Amino acid sequence: MNIKKSILIRVRVAFLLVCLFACAIVYKVVYIQFLDGQKWKSISKERRIFYKPVLATRGNIYSDNGSILATSLPFYRVAFDPTVAKAEVFNSGVDSLALLLSRFYGDKSEEYYRRKMKNARHSGRRYIRMSSRQINYQDKKMMARWPIFREGKNRGGVIFEKVEKRFKPFGMLAERTIGFINEDKNGAGLEYSFNSSLTGTDGEALFERIAGGSKPIYDGTEVKPKHGYDIKTTLDINLQDVAENALYKALEKTNAEYGTVILMEVKTGEIKAIANLGKTKGGYIEDYNYAVGSQGRTEPGSTFKLASMMALFEHAPQIKLTDTIDTGNGTYRIKNTTMSDSHHGGFGKITVKEVFEKSSNIGVAKLMEQYFSNDQRAYVDYLHKFGLSSTLGFQMDGEARPYMKSPEDKNWYGTTLTSMAIGYELKLSPLQTLAFYNAVANNGVKIQPIIVKEISKEDNVIQSFQTRVLNEKVCSDETLKRLKEMLEGVVERGTARNISSPDYKVAGKTGTARKVKNGRYVREYSTSFVGYFPADNPKYSCIVIIDSPRGVNVYGGDVAAPVFKELADKVYARDLAMHKPMHARVVPNKDSMPQVPAGSFEDLSLICNRIGVSSHANNVEEDWVKVSPKRRSLNFDPNPVLQGQVPDVTGMTLRDALFILGNQHLEVRVEGVGKRVQRQSKTPGTDIDKDKTITITLS
Missing domain, CATH: 3.40.710.10 (DD-peptidase/beta-lactamase superfamily)
Structure with a gap:
């Protein structure tokens, strides 16, 4: 056999093997696609569809009077499935939506958002996140009225993903006592110590993996979370x-x-x-x-x-x-x-x-x-x-x-x-x-x-x-x-x-202890x-x-005791309740009324009863009253103290005035000498402004 014939046989054998290999590939493709396709589709679906926990809302922490010290507020991430909306809805609203998104977030141009949504719809992407920035509930309500988004999740494709954040209304007040807990379940304070009560029980729902993330599937199998319990503390704000x-x-x-x-x-x-x-x-x-x-x-x-x-x-x-x-x-x-x-x-x-x-x-x-x-x-x-x-x-x-x-x-x-x-x-x-x-x-x-x-x-x-x-x-x-x-x-x-x-x-004791170093x-x-x-x-x-x-x-007496x-x-x-009771020292002249312009309704009523002076309350449901003499009796009129407004303390004793103004978080300056407040620098009933200093003059 010459060399030429040998080479030809080898080429034919190689060609035959390549053909057989190609036929095997075609056969396998056909087998997987048609004969074994259902199996792989179900496997794909199982891997694409998965259960994901739905976090429970964390319980609140309250002060002794019910003021919230810590709570969970809902925030949202805005995502979008651009394939859901009908063509006429999408095409007529995409320009306006892009403009609104650009103005709201202020990070990208109108053209950027328009191109992002159109490209995702064209390529069949079913999930895009509009921004990493989180919005509050009021922003969510506003955005839900925008073009396309107003059609809702099922017809417009908008997805508001809820994210809860811990919020402390009083800022840093009692911050370490309230404490925190991180993602690793480590923390401090009440948040950590009572975590098992505050955290609640997470629910569960189906989610579908899609390009860029996942989106929930509400098919009726979801388990609703059980929200955490609230705790009431003994703290006085x-x-x-x-x-x-x-x-x-x-x-x-x-x-x-x-x-x-x-x-x-x-x-x-x-x-x-x-x-x-x-x-x-x-x-x-x-x-x-x-x-x-x-x-x-x-x-x-x-x-x-x-x-x-x-x-x-x-x-x-x-x-x-x-x-x-x-x-x-x-x-x-x-x-x-x-x-x-x-x-x-x-x-x-x-x-x-x-x-x-x-x-x-x-x-x-x-x-x-x-x-x-x-x-x-x-x-x-x-x-x-x-x-x-x-x-x-x-x-x-x-x-x-x-x-x-x-x-x-x-x-x-x-x-x-x-x-x-x-x-x-x-x-x-x-x-x-x-x-x-x-x-x-x-x-x-x-x-x-x-x-x-x-x-x-x-x-x-x-x-x-x-x-x-x-x-x-x-x-x-x-x-x-x-x-x-x-x-x-x-x-x-x-x-x-x-x-x-x-x-x-x-009653108490001072202490001054030397420190140890090295x-x-x-x-x-x-x-x-x-x-x-x-x-x-x-x-x-x-x-x-x-x-x-x-x-x-x-x-200790110089440094710590003054704070006490x-x-x-x-x-x-x-x-x-800690104040010493007031006792009448003399029997009043029944023909002249006591000069008591204002004060505590409870105290004044008690005094009038003790000294035999007639008094009348005009629909008084407040703790504080103004007093006006009428013939041989005293009339009590309401003098309400409203949170956030300057109270009227004219006519009151210095002690009562300091008590009321202190509860309104006002810094008080006292001028003059006397038993009662003659005038005050801030007008009663006006809102308390940033300057919380008020001057009261005694007479």
Whole structure:
């Protein structure tokens, strides 16, 4: 066989193989398309159609009076299926729609949107997103009336994809307490702690994968989501605002690192305000919950002396407040360390009561050595009995665990007893310290603080929360009596006498603890004041912490106590139940009417009844009234106080005027001397403008 014939045979064989391969491909195509086509179509459909969760609407968070602290607002992304609309509808409306979209979004030209929609329709694309920008509900209603879109989803092809965003109507107020939760289910505050209640149960619906995304298919098989429950907190918005403002001013003034304030009702344990502000480059923000978390757990300093004195009186009830202790010249050697008092030159010989009022470290240390040096375990056992070594079981996640040594520990030194007695070598969170002071105010009953009152669905309460008693009696009544007397003495004569008020009594204790850096105590301080008011009938307890203040005066009485007073003054001004009752001093002349131009309807009615003056109310449903004399009686006419409008306080007492104007968030300037308001700088009934300063003149 010659070479030419051999090549020809090979070519013919190769051609035959190619033909056979081509026939096989044709056969396979025909087989897949016709014989096995249904199978692959169903597989394609299964992969194109899929179930996707429909997220439930997250529940709301409310304040104690029902004001919304956090809610979910609906936003929308606008998508479009340009193949749905009929040709005449699409062609007649596409130009106008493109113009409206260009003007609304302001990011692309009219020609861009026209070409985008036409090209998608021509190529058969069933899903295009008009913009990444989200719109609100009002924008959605407006766009639903535009050309093509007005035909709706089924005939016009418009798709409004709902996206919910968390919104806080009061902005950054109580921001860290309200908290957050991210996509990874991590977070902080109430949003995180009550996520299981707030989040609800997601639904499910069919979606179809199409070019550029997916779109829902409503075929009746979808499962509707069950929306989350609402939670009602104990927070008072007005007091929260006052607490944050007072704390912010103190932090700015002292250039401190961070601060926290907690205001709590004594009997109920309900937290009415909880503010946390930390220093950043841009100022102070709520960056961490120092009131509860581990970063706020510090050595309490002198505020812990209340626990030491409680242990002392329980252990040695024979001690009298009038017993004397020689504190010397202000320094005292204990083992290999020297303890000192803040007062230069020392306090000399002072009573047990003065030891507490003047916050003498040496006085407390000597008392501890005298009564506990031979049984140091007994002192620690008292602290455990008071509940100071245990967490409170607070409703929010992240509560720090107290740190407290025991004599059996390796790091229990010869000076540990006296150090602990004045608030060192142990750590508590501000909330744990407040709960202990609150127990003293509450006649020895230690209760669990709460911040959430109930979980509800619409008007139906799903779960309610009541404060739990942690210790029915932390100490004896005799010990309580002594402690209360000393706490009141701190404000009347001691380290916090600068916050004494003529209107109500305050009981509390200052604290100034040195900070530890690199294992050594440095000249930086954590300052504090914790107490309760009114001292003779406690209604509120409060703690203020200012960490690392800078300046000349960096003690608790100078830095933290004024914040306490500002908050307490505002609370007292707005809580009429705390005010002392008014008693008539003289019997009035029945022929002349009392000169009372305006005031509280309830108070004035009570006074008229007590002193025998006839009064008439003209359809009064308001708390405040104007008074006009008529013959031998007084007429009460409504004097409404409307939110957002300047109230009429002329004729009122200064106290009533401050209460009303303060509730309207107005900054008040007082001129003149007298008992009642003669005139005011802003016209009653007008809207409150940006300048919230109002001047009232007394006469």
